[in-house]
Amino acid sequence: MKKNYFLAVLFAFGMSTANAQFVDDMESYAVGQPIYTGWWTDWGCGGTCSIIASADFAQSGSVSGNIPNNGDTDAVLDMGNKIFGSWGLKFSMYVPSGSHGYFNLQGTVPIGGGEWINGNWYFGQPIAGHPGAMEGYISDTSLGGVDFDFPYDQWFDVVINVNINSGIGAATWELGINGTVVVAEGAAFTDFAGTYPTSLGGIDFYSIDTGNNYYVDDVDYINGFHPIGGAGVNDLAAKGFSAYPNPVKNVLNLNAKEAISSVSIYNVLGQQVYNANVNALNTTIDTSSFASGAYFVKVNVGGTEGIVKILK
Structure with a gap:
């Protein structure tokens, strides 16, 4: 479920x-x-x-x-x-x-x-x-x-x-x-x-x-509608989380004021294309092999999970 x-x-x-x-x-x-x-x-x-x-x-x-x-x-x-x-x-x-x-x-x-x-x-x-x-x-x-x-x-x-x-x-x-x-x-x-x-x-x-x-x-x-509230986006922002640049070319930077414990990235089909345990305030992800399109970055920051979207 x-x-x-x-x-x-x-x-x-x-x-x-x-x-x-x-x-x-x-x-x-x-x-x-x-x-x-x-x-x-x-x-x-x-x-x-x-x-x-x-x-x-x-x-x-x-x-x-x-x-x-x-x-x-x-x-x-x-x-x-x-x-x-x-x-x-x-x-x-x-x-x-x-x-x-x-x-x-x-x-x-x-x-x-x-x-x-x-x-x-x-x-x-x-x-x-x-x-x-x-x-x-x-x-x-x-x-x-x-x-x-x-x-x-x-x-x-x-x-x-x-x-x-x-x-x-x-x-x-x-x-x-x-x-x-x-x-x-x-x-x-x-x-x-x-x-x-x-x-x-x-x-x-x-x-x-x-x-x-x-x-x-x-x-x-x-050309569509944005969900209101999202999935933990506002809670992540409160922890100082940011993902940039967006759109990303090759390297995605993740930063937060509390420890980022894990990162998973999914494509629009829900397929996981990246997964890592981080346990640090910042990390970089090489996206050079990713196809162009939208991706969803699921992170855990200080015990709070949320999803942010990026474009490649």
Whole structure:
């Protein structure tokens, strides 16, 4: 039964990674420089208000993207103006204590005048008249305003799954933050007035004021849906576990703040392709013989088991 359950978990992860649109661990960008390439653009600034590569904090590797407290950064993650299909976005976010974060979903990219799909997303931003102001709040969903919790001073996942299989005019969605379902599957992908967007355009990561400061890492956009919570991913993050680079070429690095006791790697068919006892804080794995595709790294860190996905 345990083996069957594990294979079922791998299958769920496999379905979500088999049709990857892009995976970005932010490691290819020069620290201190704006990121204005590929799926990273901005709100009409021509690269002058883009997200900034930073070495301050990182979920994996040593680089993440920073939306600093300059009040100017207006970065956009281009999600391709989707009007049909199943689309899942997952990324990690870090908000230092004493700071807050903000972004919004846009209906078209390039953005032009702006088309807010479900209002403003606040992460600790003070909002006049709102009792949950110092936690998380989405201002204008089909359910009205939505509150959520998130942790400061640690990485947490944001998962946005959008179902457009019946067309953008009947789209639904699901939201998970820090492994918890915030908007349940099947909610209309609209604002409270019931207005559907032109398309699934992108995310506007905006430095809303001088108190704004947060980081984004490990962006994973797929033609499919991401599971919310995963299998021990958040628990592993709490133990300082990271696997990088991702995608990997030849050598995969595993690090943690507690001892990594064992590592197993499986392909999308659930076949084990690597197994080792480590008993160390870090290890390297030669993946040069692995075929291209998605793999699932099962690790035990300080008694906590979990699975992370990598691409080769």
